[in-house]
Amino acid sequence: MKGWHQTLDYIQQVSNQKWFHSAKLNELYVFNEGLFGTHRKSLHDQMSYHHSSIFKVLHSNAKVVDVEQTEECIMIATLVTGRSDPHGHK
Numbered sequence: 176m177k178g179w180h181q182t183l184d185y186i187q188q189v190s191n192q193k194w195f196h197s198a199k200l201n202e203l204y205v206f207n208e209g210l211f212g213t214h215r216k217s218l219h220d221q222m223s224y225h226h227s228s229i230f231k232v233l234h235s236n237a238k239v240v241d242v243e244q245t246e247e248c249i250m251i252a253t254l255v256t257g258r259s260d261p262h263g264h265k
Contacts, residue, residue, distance in 0.1 A: 194242045196251055197234035203242070203249060204233055214249055223248035 195204040195211075203214040203224045212228030226249060239255040 194240050195233060195237040196240045196254070197237045199236050200234050202231075202234065203240075203251065204231070204237060206233075217248060220248065223250050225249075 193206050195206070196202070197204070201216050203216075204211045205214065205228065210230050211233045213231040214224040214226070214228045217223045217225060226244075241252040241255060243250050243252045
């Protein structure tokens with residue numbers, strides 16, 4: 176390998192929250208085993224999200240939310256107030 180390399184000096188760990196929502200992108204994120212799965216909004220019901228997901232970087236405006244899951248979809252139950260930074264920064 177070419178170039179200058181160094182050892183990893185830190186790992187940024189996400190807080191213990193699991194679900195996040197980006198109002199700007201209208202996407203629902205779930206943090207699982209070090210990755211963020213992004214759930215798309217349902218075309219048939221604007222209040223729900225698909226179970227299937229793709230991996231994406233968590234959007235900077237994402238807020239912590241609580242969700243309810245059914246066999247058909249995932250829905251945002253509540254926005255968790257006071258926990259706006261998904262990376263646990265103050």
